[in-house]
Amino acid sequence: MLAGMASAGKTLFWLLALALGATACRPDQIEHIKDTKRIGAETANWEVKRIMPKELLKSARWAGDSLTATADTLLRQTMARELAAGGVAQAMDYCRPETYRAVDSLAGVFKATARRVSERPRNAAQQMTLSADAMRTDTTRTVTRESQEVFFYQRPIVLNNALCLRCHGEVGKDIAPADYALIKKQFPQDQATGYRLGQPMGAWQLSLRRDGVAEFWTMKTRKKWKEHKMPKLF
Template sequence: MKFPLSQLALPLLALAFAACRPDQVEHLKDSKRIGIEAENWEVKRIMPKDLLRATRWAGDSLTANADSLLRRTLARELAAGGVARAMRFCRPETYHAVDSLAGVLKATARRVSEHPRNPASLAPLLAAEMRPDTVRTIRRLSQEVFFYQRPIVLNNQLCLRCHGEIGKDISQADYALLQQKFPRDQATGYRLGQPMGAWMVSLQRPGVAEFWTMKTRKKWKEHKMPKLF
C-alpha cells in the first residue's frame, strides 16, 4: 500500500522534534569566555604603528606612577623633617616600585633638565617638545629600541619648597642646605605651571610589544546569573 508523501513526513518530523527537545540539548558552558581566551592565545602581528602607540602608553604609565609616588613621598617627608629630609627623596626614577615597573617594560627612565640640580641630569631640550604639557615625543631609535619623552611641569605647590624663588618660596636656611648638597644647583626660581625638565625613557622592543599585547587583550568578565526564584 502506498501512502501519500505528506503522511510519511509527519511522523518523521515528530521524531526529529522529539529527539531535539531543549531539555536534551547539551550547551557548551562559558562559550564566550572560551572564545575570548582562544583569541588571546592567537598569535597577532604587531605593526610598527602599534609599537609606537604602545611606547606612548608604556611611557605614560611609568612616568605617571613615578610622579604620583613622588608627590606622596615628598608630602610625607616634608611634613616629617622639612627640606633637609625631603631632598633625599627627589629621585622617583630610583624608587623600588618605579624600578620594578621599568623592569617589566624593559625600560630605562631618567629625568633631565637644561637647568638641573645635579649636573649629571643636564640635557638639551627643544622648546617645541616642552609645551604644552600634553606633548609627547615618540621615536624608534633602532629595530630594538624606542624613545619616549614628555615635559615635567611644576604643578605642585610643595615643589616650590625646593624649586621656587629663594627668599620667597625657599628659605635662606633651606637654600644653604641645598647648596651644600648640590653646589652647582641651577633648579630654582621656578613658578607654578613652568616646565622644569623632561622625562626621557628608553624602551626595548620586547617590553613594548608585551605592553601592547596586555593593553589590547580582551578581558573576560564573569557575570552572575540573574536570580530566577
C-alpha cells in the same frame, strides 16, 4: 516453563536497557561545556598576531605615559609625607622618583630605562639641552623609534604642585635660606630654583626595548572576559 521464564527475563532486561538509554539521551540531561565565551576570549588572547610599526609607536607612548604618571604620582605622595615629617632636610633625598622600587619594577615590565633631564638641573649629571618644541606643554610627547629594537619616549616635567616650590621656587620667598643652604651643601652646582607654578622644569626620557613595547600592546589590546551581573530580583 523455564525456557519461558528465561525468555521473559531477557525481554525485561532489554526493555530496561532501552529505557535507560532513552533517559541518558534526553537533551536536558546533556552537560554542555561551561564558559564558552570566556574560553573563546582566552583562546583569542593567545593567538599570534602581527603588530604593525604604528601600533608599536602607540604602545611606546602608552608605556611611557603609564610609567611616568606612576612615578609623578608616587613623587607627590612621597614628598608630601617627607616634608610633613622632617621638612626639606628630610625630603630632598626622596626627590628621585626614577629610583623608587615600584617605578623600577614597572620599568622592568616595559623593558625600559628611565631618567629625568633638565637645562637647569639640581644634579649636574642631569644637564641636557631641550628643544622648545618638545617642551611646549605638559601634554607634549616625543615618541620615536631609534632602531629596530629600541624606542625613545620623552615628555615635559611641569611644576604643577605647590609643594615643589619649597625646594624649587624662589630663594627667600618659597625656599627658606636655611633650607637652601642644605640644598647647596649636597648639590653645589644646583640650578633648579626660581621656578613658578605651571613652568616646565625638565623632561622624562625613556628608552624602551621592542619586546617590552610589544608585550604591553598585547596586554592593552587583549580581549577581557566580563562577568555579567545577575538581574535584580527585588
